[in-house]
Amino acid sequence: MALSAADKCNVREFWEKLGENTKVYGTEALVRTFLCFPETKTYFPHFDLSRGSRQVQAHGKKVADALTLAVSHLDDLPASLSSLSELHAHRLKVDPINFKLLSHCLLVTLARHHPGNLNPEVHASLDKFLSYVASVLTSKYR
Amino acid sequence: MVNWTAEEKQAISTIWAKIDIEEVGAGALSRLLVVYPWTQRYFSNFGNLSSPQAIEGNPRVRNHGKKVLTSFGEAVKNLDNVKATFDKLSELHSDKLHVDPQNFRLLGDNLIIVLAATMGKDFTPEAQAAWQKLVGVVASALSRKYH
Numbered sequence: 357m358a359l360s361a362a363d364k365c366n367v368r369e370f371w372e373k374l375g376e377n378t379k380v381y382g383t384e385a386l387v388r389t390f391l392c393f394p395e396t397k398t399y400f401p402h403f404d405l406s407r408g409s410r411q412v413q414a415h416g417k418k419v420a421d422a423l424t425l426a427v428s429h430l431d432d433l434p435a436s437l438s439s440l441s442e443l444h445a446h447r448l449k450v451d452p453i454n455f456k457l458l459s460h461c462l463l464v465t466l467a468r469h470h471p472g473n474l475n476p477e478v479h480a481s482l483d484k485f486l487s488y489v490a491s492v493l494t495s496k497y498r
Numbered sequence: 499m500v501n502w503t504a505e506e507k508q509a510i511s512t513i514w515a516k517i518d519i520e521e522v523g524a525g526a527l528s529r530l531l532v533v534y535p536w537t538q539r540y541f542s543n544f545g546n547l548s549s550p551q552a553i554e555g556n557p558r559v560r561n562h563g564k565k566v567l568t569s570f571g572e573a574v575k576n577l578d579n580v581k582a583t584f585d586k587l588s589e590l591h592s593d594k595l596h597v598d599p600q601n602f603r604l605l606g607d608n609l610i611i612v613l614a615a616t617m618g619k620d621f622t623p624e625a626q627a628a629w630q631k632l633v634g635v636v637a638s639a640l641s642r643k644y645h
Contacts, residue, residue, distance in 0.1 A: 384623075387623050388623045388626055388627075391623045391624065391626070391627045392623070392626055392627045392630040393630075460607055461626075463611055464610060464611055464614045464621075464626060465614075467611045467612075467614040467615040468614040468615070468617075468618060468619070468621050471614075471615035471616070471618070474611075474615060475550075476528065476529045476532035476533060476550050476553075476554065477532065477550050479529065479532075479533050479611070480532055480533040483533055
């Protein structure tokens with residue numbers, strides 16, 4: 357399910373409107389993921405996962421910044437996310453199902469904050485983009 | 499039997515009371531057909547589904563979305579007995595409609611995105627968690643009679 361030119365356009369335009377809020381949204385997506393899908397917390401036994409946790413905020417920012425990087429490299433995602441792919445394959449080993457869960461909660465977060473901009477076509481493009489990022493991040497698993 | 503906390507029941511019923519069933523139902527179904535176009539396989543007799551605009555403007559999609567969400571409301575009214583509530587519908591989806599149960603999960607997640615867009619700040623992480631549990635329970639109940 358490759359990204360079309362229209363998909364790339366939708367993703368770039370939508371992401372640009374988020375500006376500095378991406379970090380807040382990254383954090384909110386994580387909070388939603390941990391609450392709705394508690395099994396995801398198993399990857400963070402070393403974190404304080406209580407509401408307002410600084411660690412979760414820092415991690416939300418990390419995730420958001422990686423996605424911002426991905427948005428600016430839609431034409432060469434595998435290359436630009438290569439070190440993150442290595443990290444997830446050889447160190448983190450997050451089961452692939454979890455990327456779907458986080459992606460869903462990110463879309464929920466974006467819908468909650470930007471309902472007007474997340475029309476079905478843009479939603480489709482973002483969903484494809486997040487799936488593509490997830491497949492790149494798991495591409496070196498085996 | 500599913501165990502619901504008082505807070506979960508509250509989150510579900512408060513949001514249910516505030517939504518326009520037709521708007522949200524139509525929105526969730528049309529979004530499903532746009533974002534996951536392969537789901538259109540079940541609606542080949544619905545007329546024009548050739549573009550997002552055609553889907554969103556299609557009156558059969560709208561009516562069916564309303565029908566589906568109205569039916570979903572039976573779960574909301576019978577939280578303590580969702581399985582039995584959807585016994586017959588489960589058989590229908592399995593034996594007559596031949597719908598892959600994965601579609602129940604896709605529609606459920608889409609419904610949640612529409613609720614987030616509609617309810618804004620009221621769709622807190624806690625509210626989402628209650629609704630994720632509900633859509634999971636509904637999907638499970640609808641799959642139960644497959645054989």
